[in-house]
Amino acid sequence: MNHTDTSTRDIYNSSAIVTHYARATDLQPAERTILSRLAGDLPRMEMLDIGVGGGRTTRHFAPAVKQYVGVDYSERMIVACRQLFPENGSRRFEVADACDLRGFRDASFDLVLFSFNGIDCIPPQNRTQALREMMRVLRPGAHLVFSAHNSNYLAQHQRRLRPRLSRSPRRMLKLTKRYLTFQIKNRFVSYGPDVTEAFVFDGAERFGVPFVYIRPDEQMRRLRALDLRDVQMFGSDTGAEYDPSEAVTCAEPWAYYVCRKSAP
Ligand SMILES: C[S@@+](CC[C@H](N)C(=O)[O-])C[C@H]1O[C@@H](n2cnc3c(N)ncnc32)[C@H](O)[C@@H]1O
Structure with a gap:
């Protein structure tokens, strides 16, 4: 089954968009909060950074983790990453689609990140497949971190x-x-x-790209339904953690979610 929206992928393969993302360097407020909360565990972590784009998150996470793999379904994004961050024994990049991570073994990562609403480029009918693939490659108890646009x-x-x-x-x-x-x-x-x-x-x-916008309480409900636990939510602009009861009214442009794969 083909899960890829090829017209969206073509846009992320265009040189203007690749150049735009390759220039980005700063972490967003919610990403800074999450990075600092995970900081103590990062040196022991093997990390998969999905939809890595031009490597904005690479510069912050790759030096902090034990092993770093950045993937994107846009070949040109991966070429740009390899130019900016030459591969070495602890850092590499590959072309891969979030909906089909067959190049990666089950339970092989401690942290999977899909930053800056990359998951929202995936058509709604394939979103759960992408989440299941991310869960598959996570070790039990490991962290999934991603952001999604807020319909509010x-x-x-x-x-x-x-x-x-x-x-x-x-x-x-x-x-x-x-x-x-x-x-x-x-x-x-x-x-x-x-x-x-x-x-x-x-x-x-x-x-050029249609994006999923989802109300944060609904996204949290779906993560729990997939048996992800300890689901937390952070506002994109403030970087502040929201109590789950406030998710329904959160009106920040997007939200970051942090959750863990259940242990068997
Ligand atoms: C909004 S950009 C964000 C880029 C980068 N993460 C950042 O924060 O600067 C979304 C990225 O996700 C990638 N992407 C979208 N859908 C994807 C998929 N199904 N599999 C892998 N990468 C995907 C795009 O090619 C693009 O590089």
């Missing part, structure tokens, strides 16, 4: 795209075009506090 944020996102008055007619035109593209591309999408999941062209990657 969509109304705010739409408001923010509304063009504001600008002295520059060129800028006004650009903003108006962006807003109208959002409205047209998402004309059949409904969102609001009652919607738990939406598939949206939010404007990232020049409106």
Whole structure:
């Protein structure tokens, strides 16, 4: 079965997008929180960094862990990573799809990361398959960390795209075009506090990629249903941990989830 959305993969293989991601260097607030919480265990960990892009997370995690493998289904992203971070005995990169990690043995990693909403590029019908693959390669008790767009944020996102008055007619035109593209591309999408999941062209990657947006309480429920335990959630902007009871109203643009594979 082919789980890959080839048009999305083609976009992540384009040189402009690869260059964009290869320039990114900083960790996001939630990633900083998570890195510091895991810090004591990292030197003993074998880590799989999925959807590694241009290696933004490589520069922070690879030096901290025992073994680091970065994968991406975009061949050009992997070429860029190898140029920026030459492979050595403890760090390597491979082309691989999150939905099909057959190149990796069962229970072979202590930490799997899928950062910056990469999982949301996977069509909704294949998302559980990707999570199952990530669980398969994790050792019992090991950590899964990923982020996902928050459907509670969509109304705010739409408001923010509304063009504001600008002295520059060129800028006004650009903003108006962006807003109208959002409205047209998402004309059949409904969102609001009652919607738990939406598939949206939010404007990232020049409106070329539809992303899953999911309400954090629903994402946490699904992780528990997959028998993942100790599910924690962190806001993208504040980096703060949310109590599970607050997940339903969290309105940060995306959320980071940290959970563990159950021991048998
Ligand atoms: C939003 S970018 C984030 C890149 C990088 N993690 C960062 O934080 O800068 C998403 C990345 O996930 C990769 N990706 C998306 N779906 C994937 C899949 N099914 N398997 C592997 N990589 C995937 C894309 O090629 C892209 O490099």
